[in-house]
Amino acid sequence: MKRILIILVFLSFFTILIFDVPKYNELNNISVIDKITIKCRDNYYDINMREVTLLRKDNGITFRYDYYKNKIKNINKIKENNLDKYHKVFYYDKIKSIDTNCSNVDDFKKIFNNNINIKRIKS
């Protein structure tokens, strides 16, 4: 038993050193974002995020959508949760599509996912 505990401590130490362990968040506290609208303005980006929540009702499963707005200057910092006003942690890794009027769509693919669906919209 002692050897097992020593091995666990040893592995834990190296795991913390080598790997970036994801932050702890309960599912209740995160908002799963499935769609983002990014509008390029003069010197900032207008972000509109859509959170999806599954609801069980008597007639089956439905989805509820909530919208959150944000304005940022540097698109690379979109994933940093500076939305303290909403008291939520936004989870961006399940985004399915981005609606945008910007030209730099390659940047969006680098930030989110290379396979993400990008749709052009008017300003």
Add this chain to the structure above:
Amino acid sequence: MNVNRSVSDVKSELTINGSKDCFIEDIDTNYSLINKRIVKDLCCVDLNIGRYSKTKIKVLYVSSIADIRLVNNICNRLNNINIDAIIDSSYLKNSLEDENNLFPTIIETERPDKSCMALLEGKALILVDNSPYVLILPNLFFDFFHTPDDYYQKAINTSFIRIIRLIAFIISIFLPGFFIAVTTRNYNLVPINVLLIFKAGRAFVPFSAFIEAMFMIISFEILKESDLRMSHAASSSISILGGLILGDAAVAAGIVSPIMIIIIAISSIAGLIFPSQELVNTIRIYKIIALIMSSLFGIYGLIMSFLTLTYNIFDTRIFGYKYLDYDKNELLDSFFKYNTKIKKRNSHLTNNKIRGKYK
């Protein structure tokens, strides 16, 4: 006056085919049940252990198969026991196995056919007077995935069932930890629809996933223990009460989520597939280790607990034999059963490798 009960049906290690008789508390009857099946070369070492009980103990082995060093090793350890009384065969386990090993290395059985199969593999048996359980040693890792039924069926059926047992072993240890990792740190491991279902299920639960899982595991263990100790009449009431409270009422009250009940129930039931209570206890310990490591480090914690489990399995030894060792004959009868023309024994346990020709 004869105070012994008669030979009855097996209570715990049930099988579909095979004999149904079981050992009783009388050592001479138990010896007869074995001698009835193995007539040639069956040797016995008689001992008396216990200052007050002078309990009769028999160490059985087949002289042409078993390694005499194993038998001598066992007898030496038994002779060194200085105890007031031996009430049951489990008392001997403390002296024969290493307490630091989490995995059980000695198996108890009440089946004569399983005991005789072990003798023919080169293992030794310890019969203890006043105990209906016989000790088989050394017990290796693959032996926990085998039942007597495996040798009464076709190889393909046996292989399928053994793979199911292996899957049950993995599920029972790692499923709760995997769920905790996925719902607290590593959301990217599941598709979005599954993540949303988990989120919907836990919407009104006030506790963290780890606390919820520990609550369910402890509740399940309390239910299992009370079901074991109560009489048959009361145990059905306890099962219904536990199922209603743990299932329906707890979910309706929003204390636990339905998905957590499913996860813990599947992992607990998967652990009960093994007849050895010692292995079930080991699985429970590793389940909790995996749970704690997953909540601390996510999927990396789960991998760490897997590495620790693997290390423990490979590091365990019993009487100098490795718990998990490479042997071609043993591998052909491990997680699957492969029928060969000439059946052979584990070369680490015995020099008499040829069992016989079956075709």
